[in-house]
Amino acid sequence: MEIFDCIAAVAGPVHNFGDEFMSDEATATIGLRAGFAPGRGFYCRGRFGVLGEAPAAVVQAVQGFLGPDLVATGWRVGRPVMPADEAVACYAEAVRTWGRAHIPADADVEHFNRLAQRLIDAADADALPLFAGWRAQPVPGDDPVGAAMQRVHVLREHRGACHLAAVRLSGLSAREAMVVNLGVEQATHYGWHEPGPAAAALVPRWQRAERLTDELQAPLYATLTARQRVEFAQLVDALTSTQTS
Template sequence: MGEPTVTDLDQAVPTVDRTIHDVGAAWMLDPVTSARGKDAGYENPFAFYFAGRGGVLGDVDAGVVTAAFGWFEPGAVRAMWDEGVAVAGAREAARRYGRACARWGEEHLAGLDGAAVDRLTELSGRVVATADGSGLPLFAGWRAEATVDGGPARLMQQINVLREWRAALHLCATTAAGLAPLETVLAAGGPNRARFLGWRDVADDAAADPSAVARREEAEAATNRLTAAVYGRALTPSEFAEYAELVTKAGAAALG
């Protein structure tokens, strides 16, 4: 297949990937998702998040989950993972989490017309199938999960897989740049973000090292190059342009 031009990808990939990230984050952080987790047996929404999202890894030690998630404080991961998997095991937690994702999509992507839903599902499916899962366990795990038959629910599950894909690539890129998890978090979001991810001892005036900020920016650029390469193999230039437009529409429907 033909490749989108470098200029097209340079301009579009960061925006496309950011929209996918934001839609995925919206469903994960939605209080409705927490309520559904509670209905499914998870009193603690963070336990539902860790066991649900990480459940595709199987019955593993929390240290494995910490490695796959990347930027969370290890002690927080262990506490939430152990609490979550105690409810119904890891694989069942993933299935319940996937169903919550599908239901969120039914509700928040309903504004897209059927043709747009089907086309974006098709194009994103090609991207997911083309991507190499080497070194990306969460992406590979979610790609292997069963999905619903179609419609906005399946599209949302596909968006979740795309989000895991880019997040895993970015984790590889930050690691390759020599950044420790906390360094990455401080460089990207500061102390408030660090505390949200479980690093409770971070002071209000904690600042990222300038060299860490520069390396994090390099990692961001590397991640964009990695996703762009897959887009170029999976889609023709015109298909990529169509994909980018449809992602924008999905973002507007889900986040608007």
């Protein structure tokens, strides 16, 4: 399998599987049990806590795609609950717990973990702080299924960080990119207040951003052989199927 074919095959499933985890009521329940109030506190504090005790404006600049009020509110209400590093550990455990509940029992997580870790290790994290923060989090050696889900999350953060850089390089704001990609209603759901419809002229910029994102990820997938890229695409498909264990 060619490099860009592999990237195209895995990008959607990795992103969507991570989205399912983030939006699941079971994930929110873990946050509630940890002391977070209903809302975005656990999500913001847990996911972005790898940046440390940063001001909300810094968190917003790093993550990009969520509306600033959503991030500022979630970060503010989550701060008193626990320190950033503890929130990250709690969120990472939620990631692994969700993976144990949703990754099919017959998926070859051991082989996935080997190939996924090779990709993660190969990444240049310069200008990708959110990815770098998640890559630095410990992965348990005695929980291969949970570890697989954590690696899915880390790979998702890599593509997201690359995509934010590509969007800006293509002449789009994060808000414009969200509207082009998801439409006004969904952009509003993700915290952008009253975004207008995307101008037709922005669509080619979005398409360029997608190509640049793939190019930024290409060095990772170049570390796999053509056969390993086929295997990795198959493994991602198996892990992110809708079955439950």
